[in-house]
Amino acid sequence: MKSVLVTGYRAHELGIYDQKHKGIPYIRKAIESRLVPLIEDGLEWIVTPGQYGVDLWACEVAIELKRQYPQLKLSILTAYMNPEEKWKEEKQNYYRNIVAQVDYYGIVSKQPYQGVWQLTARDELLLRRTDGILLFYDEDAGEASPKYMKERAFKRHEEDGYLFMTITAEDVQAMADEESRDVYE
Numbered sequence: 001m002k003s004v005l006v007t008g009y010r011a012h013e014l015g016i017y018d019q020k021h022k023g024i025p026y027i028r029k030a031i032e033s034r035l036v037p038l039i040e041d042g043l044e045w046i047v048t049p050g051q052y053g054v055d056l057w058a059c060e061v062a063i064e065l066k067r068q069y070p071q072l073k074l075s076i077l078t079a080y081m082n083p084e085e086k087w088k089e090e091k092q093n094y095y096r097n098i099v100a101q102v103d104y105y106g107i108v109s110k111q112p113y114q115g116v117w118q119l120t121a122r123d124e125l126l127l128r129r130t131d132g133i134l135l136f137y138d139e140d141a142g143e144a145s146p147k148y149m150k151e152r153a154f155k156r157h158e159e160d161g162y163l164f165m166t167i168t169a170e171d172v173q174a175m176a177d178e179e180s181r182d183v184y185e
Contacts, residue, residue, distance in 0.1 A: 001038060001041070001042065001043055001131040001132055001163060002042075002043070002044045002045060002131055003043070003044060003045035003046075003047055003129065003130045003131050003132075004035070004038060004043060004045070004046060004047070004130055004131065004132045004133065004134055004163070005047050005048070005126050005127070005130040005132070005133045005134070005153075006031065006035070006046055006047070006048050006054070006055070006058035006062075006133075006134045006135075007048055007049055007051075007054060007055050007058075007126075007133070007134075007135060007136075007146065007149060008053065008054030008055070008135055008136025008137055008146050008167065009053050009054050009136055009137070009144060009145065009146055010051055010052060010053040010054075010145055011052050011053035012053075013053065013144045013145060014027075014053065016053070018090075019090075019094060023172065023176075024057060026172045026173075026175040026176045026179070027054065027057055027136065027167075027172050028057050028060060028061050029175040029179075030136075030167045030171045030172045030174075030175050031054075031057065031058050031061045031134065031136075031167065032061045032064075032065065033175070034134050034165055034167060035061065035062070035065065035134065036065070039065065039069050039072055043072070044071065044072065044073060045072075045073045045074070045075055045130075046058065046059075046062040046072065046073070046074050046075070047074075047075045047076075047077060047126060047129070047130055048075070048076055048077075049076070049077060049078060049079065049122060049123075049126065050076035050077070050078050050083065050095070050098075050099070051083070052084075052087065052091060052095065054136045055076075056094070056095065056098055058134075059074060059076065059098045059101075059102065060098065062074040063098070063101050073103040073104070074101070074102045074103050074104075075102060075103060075104040075105070075106065076098075076099060076102050076104075076105050076106070077105075077106045077107075077108065077122060077125065077126060077129075078105075078106070078107050078108065078122065079107075079108050079109060079113075079118040079119045079121070079122035080107065080108070080109045080111060080112060080113045080114070080118045081107055081109075081110055081111060081112050082112060083113070084096070085112075108121050108122040108125055109121060109122075123148070123149055123152060124152075127152055127153060127156055127162070131162070131163060132162055132163025132164065132165065133149070133153045133162070133163065133164055133165065134165045134166075134167065135149060135150055135153065135164075135165070135166050135167070136166070136167040136168075137149075137150050137166055137167075137168070138168045138169045138170075139168075140169075150166075
C-alpha cells in the first residue's frame with residue numbers, strides 16, 4: 001500500500017474545543033498504533049482532508065513519525081480555499097503551522113466554500129487517490145460527519161478490496177487504560 005487516507009470526527013463532534021483536551025494524546029496514540037505497521041510495510045503517503053479534529057491530529061502524528069521514517073510523506077487535500085479563515089485565531093495558527101510542514105497541500109475547488117458539492121468532490125478524489133482508509137468512527141456514537149466517508153469507503157472496500165480500518169472510542173479508551181496501568185506498575 002502506497003497511501004492511506006486518515007480522517008474521522010471533527011473536534012467539536014467529540015466534545016473537544018481546544019488543544020489542551022486530555023483525550024487528544026490518546027486519539028493520537030491510537031492513530032499511531034495503526035499507522036506504524038503500515039509504514040513498516042511500505043506506506044509512503046498519509047493523506048488527510050485537513051479538517052479541525054482527527055485529520056489534524058493525524059497530521060501531527062505523521063509529522064512526528066517522519067523523524068523515525070524519513071521516507072514518509074504527508075498531504076492535506078482540502079475541499080475549498082482557506083478552510084480555516086473563519087476559525088478562531090489560535091486554531092488558524094495551529095492549522096497554518098501544520099500546513100507549513102506537509103509535503104503536499106492541494107485544494108480541490110480553488111474557490112471559497114460554496115456548497116456541499118465541494119466536500120463531495122474532495123471525498124471522491126481522496127478515495128480514488130488512496131489505497132485505504134483509517135477512519136475514526138464509532139457506530140454507537142450516532143450521526144456525525146464521518147458516516148458519509150465510512151459509507152463510501154466501505155462500498156469501495158466491497159467493490160475492489162480498498163483497505164478499510166477503523167478506530168473506535170474503545171480503541172482510544174484502551175490507549176488511556178494502558179497508560180494508566182503503566183503509571184501504576
